[in-house]
Amino acid sequence: MSHNKYNEDQIGQILRKMPQVEDQQHKDQLFELVSSNLNKNKHEFVRKKRRAWLLPSFASIVVVLVMAVMIQSFMSNSNYEHTESNDRADIDMNTFEAPQEDSAQIPPSAKDEAEISSMDEAETRAQDNNSTMLDSLKSHVVQSEHPYNRLIHVAALDENVNHIIPITLQTDEQVELESYYNHLDKYLDVEQLGLVAYPFEGVTFNVSLEQEKVMLEVAESYNFGGGGGAIQGAFEGMLSTMFRPYGVKEAVVQYAGERRELGMLGEIDHIDLSDTHTQLYKIYQNEEDSSRQYLTPLNTERNIRSAIQEMRNNEHERNIQASIPNDIYLTVESNDKQLIIGLSAEASLENNQETLDMVEAILMTAKSYGYQTVTFDIGIDRVGPYNLREEIPVPTAVNPIEMETN
Amino acid sequence: MRAAFEEIYDNYHHDLYQFLIYLVKDQYLAEDLIQEVYIKVLNSYQTFKGESSQKTWIFSIARHVAIDHFRKQKRKRNKIMEFFDWNEKGDLIKDDHAIPEEIAVLNDEMRIVYDCLDRCSFDQKSVIILRYIQSFSIQETADALGWSVSKVKTTQHRAMKVLKQKLNESNREEESNIES
Numbered sequence: 001m002s003h004n005k006y007n008e009d010q011i012g013q014i015l016r017k018m019p020q021v022e023d024q025q026h027k028d029q030l031f032e033l034v035s036s037n038l039n040k041n042k043h044e045f046v047r048k049k050r051r052a053w054l055l056p057s058f059a060s061i062v063v064v065l066v067m068a069v070m071i072q073s074f075m076s077n078s079n080y081e082h083t084e085s086n087d088r089a090d091i092d093m094n095t096f097e098a099p100q101e102d103s104a105q106i107p108p109s110a111k112d113e114a115e116i117s118s119m120d121e122a123e124t125r126a127q128d129n130n131s132t133m134l135d136s137l138k139s140h141v142v143q144s145e146h147p148y149n150r151l152i153h154v155a156a157l158d159e160n161v162n163h164i165i166p167i168t169l170q171t172d173e174q175v176e177l178e179s180y181y182n183h184l185d186k187y188l189d190v191e192q193l194g195l196v197a198y199p200f201e202g203v204t205f206n207v208s209l210e211q212e213k214v215m216l217e218v219a220e221s222y223n224f225g226g227g228g229g230a231i232q233g234a235f236e237g238m239l240s241t242m243f244r245p246y247g248v249k250e251a252v253v254q255y256a257g258e259r260r261e262l263g264m265l266g267e268i269d270h271i272d273l274s275d276t277h278t279q280l281y282k283i284y285q286n287e288e289d290s291s292r293q294y295l296t297p298l299n300t301e302r303n304i305r306s307a308i309q310e311m312r313n314n315e316h317e318r319n320i321q322a323s324i325p326n327d328i329y330l331t332v333e334s335n336d337k338q339l340i341i342g343l344s345a346e347a348s349l350e351n352n353q354e355t356l357d358m359v360e361a362i363l364m365t366a367k368s369y370g371y372q373t374v375t376f377d378i379g380i381d382r383v384g385p386y387n388l389r390e391e392i393p394v395p396t397a398v399n400p401i402e403m404e405t406n
Numbered sequence: 407m408r409a410a411f412e413e414i415y416d417n418y419h420h421d422l423y424q425f426l427i428y429l430v431k432d433q434y435l436a437e438d439l440i441q442e443v444y445i446k447v448l449n450s451y452q453t454f455k456g457e458s459s460q461k462t463w464i465f466s467i468a469r470h471v472a473i474d475h476f477r478k479q480k481r482k483r484n485k486i487m488e489f490f491d492w493n494e495k496g497d498l499i500k501d502d503h504a505i506p507e508e509i510a511v512l513n514d515e516m517r518i519v520y521d522c523l524d525r526c527s528f529d530q531k532s533v534i535i536l537r538y539i540q541s542f543s544i545q546e547t548a549d550a551l552g553w554s555v556s557k558v559k560t561t562q563h564r565a566m567k568v569l570k571q572k573l574n575e576s577n578r579e580e581e582s583n584i585e586s
Contacts, residue, residue, distance in 0.1 A: 005577045037445050
C-alpha cells in the first residue's frame with residue numbers, strides 16, 4: 001500500500017489533461033449582452049447624476065420656504081413697520097438668493113465626483129506603473145501605499161545572520177495587524193526568499209498603535225527559534241524594523257510562566273525601539289541565487305555625503321554589494337528636506353537595473369537621514385518607473401513582496 | 407465598440423473563459439463574470455494607456471472581477487452562517503453549481519484533482535490554471551497576472567505542494583475506507 005501515490009509530475013500530467021471547456025454563449029449573443037449592459041450602465045450613471053442633483057435642490061427649496069416663513073413671522077413680530085409689499089419683496093429676495101446659495105452648494109458634489117474620478121485615474125496610473133515596473137525592471141521599494149493594499153513590515157536575516165533585511169508584505173486582506181505577526185509562517189516563507197528563519201516562534205504579539213507599544217508574550221519554551229547569539233543580538237533590531245514604521249516606540253515583554261532570562265538579552269521588561277540610527281542602503285545578494293537581492297540598511301555614523309560615497313564600496317565577505325557603481329562619483333547637496341544628487345565626473349548612466357537600484361538605495365538612505373524628497377540631476381530623464389526630471393518623494397517601504405490572496 | 411470587442415474576443419476570449427470557469431467552477435457564473443470583464447474592459451478601453459501589455463491589463467481585470475465575486479460570496483456566506491444552524495440543516499443545502507459537460511465526464515482521478523484545486527489559495531489556483539490547464543509558460547503567466555517570474559515560480563511550487571498533500575490525504579482516506 002503506497003501512502004504517497006501522487007508526486008508533482010503525476011499531478012502536473014493530470015492537470016494538463018483537464019479538458020478545455022467551451023463557452024456556450026455565441027459571440028454575437030455575448031456582444032449584445034455586453035453592449036446592452038454598457039448602455040444600461042451609462043444610463044444608470046446619468047440617472048444617478050440627475051438624482052444626485054435633485055435631492056440637494058429639493059432640500060434647498062424647502063430651506064428657502066422655511067426661512068421665508070420664519071422671516072415673515074419675525075418681521076411681523078418686530079417693531080419695524082413694513083408694508084405688505086416690502087414683506088413680499090423680502091420673501092422674493094430670499095427666494096432669488098436661495099438658488100444662488102443652492103448653486104453654490106452644487107459644485108462640491110461635482111468636485112467630489114471629479115476627485116473620485118481623479119482618484120480612479122491615480123489608481124489606474126499606479127497600477128499601470130506597477131505593471132510597467134514588473135514588465136521591465138525590478139523595483140525594490142514601495143513608493144506609496146495603494147488604497148486597497150496594506151503594508152506589513154517584517155524583518156528577516158541573511159543566511160550568515162549578519163544583516164537584518166526589512167521585507168514589506170503587500171496584502172489586500174483586512175485583518176488585525178497581530179494576525180500577520182502571530183501567524184507569519186503562514187504568510188512568509190523566508191527560506192524561499194533565500195533568507196533564514198524568522199526567530200519569533202513562541203512570541204505572541206499584541207500591537208497598540210494608540211499607545212505606540214507592542215506587547216510580546218514570550219512562551220515558556222521560547223528559544224529564539226533555536227538561534228544562537230547572533231540571532232539574539234538581532235532581536236531588538238528586528239523588532240525595530242518590524243514595528244518602527246507604525247510609530248511603535250516600545251516593546252513590552254511579558255513572560256508566560258515565571259519571569260526569566262531571555263538569552264543574552266537578560267531579564268528584560270521592555271525594549272526601547274525609539275532609537276533610530278542613520279542607515280545607508282547597499283544590496284544583499286544570496287550566495288547561491290544571485291536573483292535574490294534585497295536593499296539592505298547598514299547602520300552608520302557618517303554624514304549623508306560620506307554615506308553616499310560609502311555606498312560605492314562592495315563588502316564581498318558579507319555578501320554585500322555596492323548600490324552605486326564604483327566608477328560613478330556623485331555630488332550631494334541638501335536644501336532643507338530635499339536632497340540633491342548630481343553626477344560629478346564624466347560618466348554616463350543608463351535606464352537599467354543597476355541605475356534603478358542606485359536611485360532606490362539613495363532614496364531609502366535619504367529617508368533614513370530625514371529627507372523627504374530627492375532630486376536627481378544625473379544625465380538621464382527616466383529610470384524604471386521614475387521621472388527624474390521631477391523631485392522624487394522618499395519611498396514608503398522597502399523590499400516589497402506581494403502576499404497571496406486567499 | 408464592436409471592433410474593440412471583436413479584437414478582445416478573438417485574442418483572449420478562450421483563455422479568459424478557461425481561466426474563469428476553472429476558478430469559479432460554474433458555467434453560468436463564468437458567463438456572468440466574463441460579461442462583467444468585457445464591460446469593464448470596454449468601458450476603459452479608450453483610456454488604456456498601453457503602459458502594461460493589453461493581456462496583462464485584461465487578465466488583471468478578470469482576476470479582480472473573480473476576487474470581487476469571491477469576496478461578495480464570502481460576505482454572503484458569513485451572513486447566512488449567522489442565521490443558519492449548520493448542524494441540523496447543513497446537509498439540506500445542495501451544491502447547485504452548473505457543471506460544464508466537459509467536467510461532468512471526468513474520470514475519478516481527474517475529478518479528485520479538480521476538487522482539490524479548491525484547497526489552493528486564489529493565487530495558487532490562478533497559477534495552476536494558467537500554467538497547467540492553459541499551458542501558459544512561466545513568462546506568459548507572469549505577464550497575464552502582472553507578477554514577477556519569481557512570484558509565479560514560488561506560487562506554483564506552493565500550489566503543487568498543497569495539491570500533492572491534499573491528493574495523498576484523500577488517497578489514504580480512500581484506501582483506509584476500502585480496507586475497513
